[in-house]
Amino acid sequence: MEISTPTLLVDKEKCLQNIEKMLRKAHRSGAELRPHYKTHFSAEIGKWFKSKGITKCTVSSVSMAKYFAKNGWDDITIAFPYNPLEASELSELASKINLNILIVSEESLEHALKNIKSSVGFFIKIDVGTRRTGIDPRNERLIEKLISKADKKMLYRGFLAHAGHTYGCRDVESVKWIFDGAVKALTQLKEKFGGIISYGDTPSCSLMEDLSFCDEMRPGNFIFYDWMQHNIGSCSIEEIAVCLACPVVAVHEERDEIIIYGGGVHLSKEMIVEKNLMGKDQNCFGKMVVLEKLGWQTKVKGNVVRLSQEHGVIKLSPEEIVRVKVGDLIGVIPVHSCLTADLQGHYLSTKGDRIEKMTKH
């Protein structure tokens, strides 16, 4: 691998193992896996899913849906609230593929009914406690009203939920508490109104053994995982499938810090607060690991404590810092792989192959 600038390494073997593991859980639970592609943004990586029998996917924007449709995906759910300003683009896309959209209010549905010209499926987004978007599951009058408006062109599919507040959890018990509440609410709705249950979020799908309450699982992050998921308990360090290779540009032994070429425009400014060895709060923007010929070691060597636009500052122990020199390449496990992936123009496989992805234009 000839790397001279910050480059996201993707370990295909780990990705395939992560896919297989999630797929086994889906099979055991009798649920279909409709993975979210907002983590990898890549038609090439979509093929890895296809090789395991996956034929449906989830995306988070119309532009992402168009990208994957162009790359052969013909059954896509856009798991983001219906945006009235994109009605004509949705109409065009829905005339070509099986498309599902998300309805979060009566106004949205009225607008979609009037302005989407092709046949499209819709899910009712249920807020299971994240307080981002979605309808309160107790608001059955509204839910009933929405379903009653379905017609031959606008087909009711069921209930969709994303328990995004599991990202605030730091142990399996808290995730289970959130999960149990969501299961109860969604199961009651399904019994009363019919349709399927589509359920997502990587912590729940990774940590809960039995997902048989739902018909469809929509995790995304699990293909790569990251340090945040590791902190929640969703994965082991060994399962994290991405690592940002970064050049070392300065070594400051006097303060146990090295400076890398790798900043907010490469990793994103996503940050978690952790306890350091002294029990004090420390900001973590990523974890340093040692790169190897075909990947990286899984022992954490240091903590990315600060990021500016292009620089990263890594705190290392005095024993570790003497092993690092200017011109070396080190690895950084991202805090949030979806946002890190978004910032890349392409990825590099650990075998040295360039992996194309969706970019902005």
Next chain:
Amino acid sequence: MEISTPTLLVDKEKCLQNIEKMLRKAHRSGAELRPHYKTHFSAEIGKWFKSKGITKCTVSSVSMAKYFAKNGWDDITIAFPYNPLEASELSELASKINLNILIVSEESLEHALKNIKSSVGFFIKIDVGTRRTGIDPRNERLIEKLISKADKKMLYRGFLAHAGHTYGCRDVESVKWIFDGAVKALTQLKEKFGGIISYGDTPSCSLMEDLSFCDEMRPGNFIFYDWMQHNIGSCSIEEIAVCLACPVVAVHEERDEIIIYGGGVHLSKEMIVEKNLMGKDQNCFGKMVVLEKLGWQTKVKGNVVRLSQEHGVIKLSPEEIVRVKVGDLIGVIPVHSCLTADLQGHYLSTKGDRIEKMTKH
């Protein structure tokens, strides 16, 4: 303007005013303005600087230097520590344009001397207190040694500093305190060793009236400014020249929040902690304003309190929320315009023209 997805609006008039104001200060101080282009990433916006007589610029990466060199800029300083892994690309670029690099250690300089094949200028990066990179100004022995290694191919230019710790300031007194320390350290070095002083950071360059101690000013953010600069006191709200137009996809009157299409992949996760009206800490990821036909109003209507990948959550007063509906476009003043700009595929001028920029590939 036909906008249906999150789009960064750029007010050219405000940008030109910001350039002129900084240029007047440079003239008064007898310093040359070598603006940093890591804020706008755009050849088109580079032309706005050129129209005001600017002929030299600063960038933060080799790829950015190549982009601007291709677009007619032939005198560029890369204000990022020399990366040994990019020596051959630097050699090639330096054979075509006047290029300056940054040296932060003896190892870096030794490597550059051996591996850069074309004539290149170098600045010695001085750490004026940011503790990111650079040499302690008291380390005169090292500084002397570095300068003595200059030769006909590797030309010593002077001292370069970036007082990035002014970004932690919230008033002009704190900025002045940092500034005075930097002026003293750099002036002493220049008197002793010669060369020029190149000084950057938008807070100092905006807030200090007299920059005559330096030969070259390198602010970047000032062309756009942003909410962080406004909080520091570097600019008025009226001077902020960018605003992200975002569709409203949900209105939650029951909790005084609206949901916009506009998340971490559009604004970046850069965040500042502010006091809300009740005196409590609140996270701010941006400020909501009302869009107009050719721009935006400058009265803040709400605060972006949370961001996920594609969603933004804005807190609004009960009086304001009733004026917003699904399908509207609202504006968000970014917290950090450089990172927001990096995330765009292109910009839109407030007159409706597409503005091309550097993208990742």
